Amino acid sequence: MSVLLVEDDVSIAIVITAALEAEGFAVTHCQTIAERDRLLGERGFDALVTDVMLPDGNGIETIDRARVLHPLMPIIILSAQNTLDTAVRASDTGAFEYFPKPFDIDELARTVRQAAGAGKELLPDGDEPLGDGLPLVGRSVAMQSVFRMITRVLRNDLTVLILGESGTGKELVAEAVHNLGHRRAGPFIAVNTAAIPADLIESELFGHEKGAFTGAVARHVGKFEQASGGTLFLDEIGDMPMQAQTRLLRALQSGTVRRVGGREEVRLDVRIIAATNKDLEPEIAAGRFREDLYYRLNVVPIHMPPLRERRDDIEVLARHFLQLAAGEGLPRRQLSVEAGQLLARQPWRGNVRELKNVIYRLALLAREDMIDAESVQALLSPDAATAATGDDLSGGGESAAIGQGGIADAVSRWLAAERPASGTIYEAAVAAFERPLFSEVLRETGGNQLRAAQALGINRNTLRKRLSELALDPEEFTRRS
Numbered sequence: 355m356s357v358l359l360v361e362d363d364v365s366i367a368i369v370i371t372a373a374l375e376a377e378g379f380a381v382t383h384c385q386t387i388a389e390r391d392r393l394l395g396e397r398g399f400d401a402l403v404t405d406v407m408l409p410d411g412n413g414i415e416t417i418d419r420a421r422v423l424h425p426l427m428p429i430i431i432l433s434a435q436n437t438l439d440t441a442v443r444a445s446d447t448g449a450f451e452y453f454p455k456p457f458d459i460d461e462l463a464r465t466v467r468q469a470a471g472a473g474k475e476l477l478p479d480g481d482e483p484l485g486d487g488l489p490l491v492g493r494s495v496a497m498q499s500v501f502r503m504i505t506r507v508l509r510n511d512l513t514v515l516i517l518g519e520s521g522t523g524k525e526l527v528a529e530a531v532h533n534l535g536h537r538r539a540g541p542f543i544a545v546n547t548a549a550i551p552a553d554l555i556e557s558e559l560f561g562h563e564k565g566a567f568t569g570a571v572a573r574h575v576g577k578f579e580q581a582s583g584g585t586l587f588l589d590e591i592g593d594m595p596m597q598a599q600t601r602l603l604r605a606l607q608s609g610t611v612r613r614v615g616g617r618e619e620v621r622l623d624v625r626i627i628a629a630t631n632k633d634l635e636p637e638i639a640a641g642r643f644r645e646d647l648y649y650r651l652n653v654v655p656i657h658m659p660p661l662r663e664r665r666d667d668i669e670v671l672a673r674h675f676l677q678l679a680a681g682e683g684l685p686r687r688q689l690s691v692e693a694g695q696l697l698a699r700q701p702w703r704g705n706v707r708e709l710k711n712v713i714y715r716l717a718l719l720a721r722e723d724m725i726d727a728e729s730v731q732a733l734l735s736p737d738a739a740t741a742a743t744g745d746d747l748s749g750g751g752e753s754a755a756i757g758q759g760g761i762a763d764a765v766s767r768w769l770a771a772e773r774p775a776s777g778t779i780y781e782a783a784v785a786a787f788e789r790p791l792f793s794e795v796l797r798e799t800g801g802n803q804l805r806a807a808q809a810l811g812i813n814r815n816t817l818r819k820r821l822s823e824l825a826l827d828p829e830e831f832t833r834r835s
């Protein structure tokens with residue numbers, strides 16, 4: 355088990371390290387808060403042991419930053435009693451043990467062992483485990499400022515607007531705000547406003563009374579009421595239909611909602627977090643988004659930078675996803691330094707989501723435990739893989755037709771290597787086929803989506819949507835042609 359020790363007094367650090375090592379811990383030591391945050395951004399530890407007065411600040415006052423990165427990590431504070439009292443009370447997000455100085459070193463070692471073995475038990479009563487259990491990972495300066503913004507909204511109900519491209523981690527940030535904030539004992543209700551048909555959105559959000567419209571056979575409690583006492587996450591807010599925007603604004607202004615077909619005004623007790631991958635200002639200019647709603651939502655904006663603008667995070671994220679993959683039963687893999695560097699140079703148009711998919715596929719498909727740059731290259735450009743492995747799926751020449759046998763072989767190889775959970779095979783197979791198909795046609799049209807859509811015989815918008823879902827960038831083909 356691993357411990358991060360933050361202690362600027364080197365002689366105390368040596369004593370603690372020796373005691374913890376005797377208990378079987380691997381101890382990483384640092385002396386400042388900046389160093390602590392950098393290390394925590396890179397990897398997790400089974401426990402954090404920290405002094406309070408550190409050269410660059412107060413270890414408790416900045417502890418939320420550590421908690422954002424690793425919500426379930428037990429934290430043990432070492433301090434002279436008098437400095438601690440107020441600070442501990444100030445930090446009501448909990449999840450730490452306090453150890454007064456001077457302390458019995460063996461007792462400290464025992465406490466750390468207990469805490470590290472039962473991380474979750476240290477969480478305050480009623481605390482829910484963090485969403486799907488995923489921490490936010492990031493060491494870049496840009497992500498550090500995201501973490502700082504998160505810590506500023508944990509103890510208030512200010513509306514948060516999370517902006518950023520698809521796959522940058524907006525939903526994860528919303529979950530972190532909820533799970534670490536003072537509403538964490540309440541529900542976290544997420545609504546993808548773009549996925550609900552326009553005529554149902556109001557009843558989804560605000561509920562309806564029985565008989566309010568055809569099909570309203572029973573009273574329905576809307577998401578606002580479901581989220582009572584907790585957080586309502588309105589995802590893809592930029593795609594919300596105008597009429598629903600108006601109702602949403604009214605609800606936010608009045609602090610109440612009225613069910614569709616109902617008379618009663620229900621008082622709201624929710625924290626609103628909204629997110630969008632759209633640039634809202636042009637949407638406002640084009641009359642598609644209400645300006646007044648924008649100002650209501652944009653109280654605390656959190657900008658999620660695209661992954662290509664925080665390349666420092668890529669390797670750390672890649673290693674994190676390898677760990678997650680291993681935890682989900684995939685082979686445990688390491689990443690070579692060159693492979694990490696190669697990943698860090700990619701454009702990642704699909705941001706962290708795309709990186710995560712690539713890493714899971716690498717974990718599944720790599721031939722060796724150590725993932726090297728060649729395996730990464732092969733996965734990133736299927737053409738190179740074909741050339742390197744001799745797995746000839748295209749029959750050689752550019753325009754050669756793939757024989758029926760070739761397709762059947764490819765399908766059976768794909769099933770053997772990448773068979774997804776039953777129930778999702780069809781969807782995954784179509785996606786696996788679409789990627790090389792779209793790439794090929796886009797290459798032929800030099801990246802021109804209109805001509806590609808015509809050649810494929812599908813709607814241009816459908817193509818554009820699928821390309822974005824597959825994280826395929828048509829511009830790549832413009833450059834190559």
Ligand SMILES: Nc1ncnc2c1ncn2[C@@H]1O[C@H](COP(=O)(O)OP(=O)(O)OP(=O)(O)O)[C@@H](O)[C@H]1O
Nearest residue numbers: 489490491519520521522523524525526631706707
């Ligand atoms: N900093 C991060 N650390 C760890 N995992 C991350 C991080 N950012 C994103 N992820 C993971 O990447 C995936 C995409 O993240 P998420 O769904 O939060 O993105 P999003 O911005 O909400 O995307 P969309 O706009 O498409 O809804 C998720 O599996 C998420 O767990």
